[in-house]
Amino acid sequence: MSDSDRIESIVTPTRTEYDYTPGPSAQRSLRALAEGRLIGETCPSCNQVYYPPSGTCARCGVATEGEVEIADKGTVTTYAIVRVPSDNIDLELPYCTAHILLDGSDIPFFGLIQECVWDEVRIGMRVEAVWLPESEWGPGAENIKYFRPTGEPDVPFEQFKEHI
Amino acid sequence: MADELLSAPHVLEYDYRRSLGDTLSRFFTGLRDREILGVKTKAGRVLVPPAEYDPETGEATTEDWSAVGPEGVVKSWAWVAEPLGRHPLDRPFAFALIQLDGADTALTHVVDTGDESAMQTGMRVTAKWADETVGAIRDIVAFVPTPGGGSA
Incomplete structure (x- = not known):
């Protein structure tokens, strides 16, 4: 041989x-997504706003409260250009994944960035959600296809350094 | 809330590619060639599946390899009455420890008898090979009762 x-x-x-089966907070936020709204929750102890809400504050260990409207726009706090294919992801390579600090939230949200040149993605860049057509909305994060640059001026790192 | 609870299937799936190293590489290459290979320890015991070290002494095993089976004896077994999607057979079967003829240790594999009443510790079984072998443990589809094999 x-x-x-x-x-x-x-x-x-x-x-x-x-x-x-998601918990009550996630149930509420998923139902709001089906209406095109982002609903976060606030920690009564440290006032951090979580999106998506899990029902507890990871920092304080207490139940989060309320319904806080979160914008579908935000700031890139970090990102990666993905050049390695995966069997169950049918995006054209390379693609960009990012942590996006949505306006009104204190914790970055995970999203895709498209409609831009890869080497122009940067920390501090402003992006907005691109939604599926309303007729296709369901109770899931898939309603947001991806984020794209808004063209607004970058946010200085100092302004979000506590939120990365 | 008046609405029904939301619930959805969530599948976590990942294929690992595992590098085999020299010893298991020989074993799986053997399977591809429809041979079950064991390795001898310095004390003269034949390990199947082979190991790089003698589990009793921690000493490296030798370069003395030999083909074992394809018949052997069921040393222990557990009946799977309701196979799940990823089980090796789509009908009830047994997971069993099988000591192949010429081996001193037992190999975990599948015994296909069709019915639990046909299973017995000590029964003789024979490897049934896949039509096409690729160098994987499932190159042996299952072990089946050896015709006229009886019990050890």
């Missing part, structure tokens, strides 16, 4: 299937 015929590796698939 020649060396080139040797089996040098095996593929071991892993798979878990969940029936995911």
Whole structure:
């Protein structure tokens, strides 16, 4: 047997299937998404606004409250240009993923950035959500197809350095 | 809230590609060639599946390899009455520890008897190979009762 015929590796698939039932905060925020609205919640202890809300403050460990309208515009706090394909992601390479600090929220939200040149994406860049047609909205984050630059002036790092 | 609770399927899936190293590379290459290979320890025991080290002493195993099976004895088993999607067979089967003829340790694999009543510790079984082998543990589809094999 020649060396080139040797089996040098095996593929071991892993798979878990969940029936995911979101908690009350996430239920509210997902229903609002189906209406095209972003609803966050506030920590009564530190006043941080969370989007998407999980129901608790990660910092204080207390239940979050209220319904806070969050804008579908925000500021890029960090980003990555992805050049590696994945089987279940059918985006053209390269694509840009980013943490976006939505206006009205204190915690960055994960999103895609499109409609821009890759090497022009930068920390502090202003972006806005591009939504699916309203007829296709459902209770899920897929309603937002991606974010694109707004053309507004960049936000200085000093203004969001506590939110990255 | 009057609305029904939202709920949705959530699937986490990932394929790992695992580098085998020299010892398991030989084992899986053997499977591809329809051979089940064991490795001898310095004490003379044959390990199947092979290991780089003797689990009893921690010493490196030898370069002395040999083909074992394809028949063997069921040492222990657990019946799977309701297979799930990712189980190796789509009908009830047993996961079993099988000590192949010529081996001193047991290999975990599948025994296909169709019915739990046909399973017995000590029964003799034979490897059933896949039509096409690729160098994976499922190149052996299952072990089936050896015709006229009886029990050890």
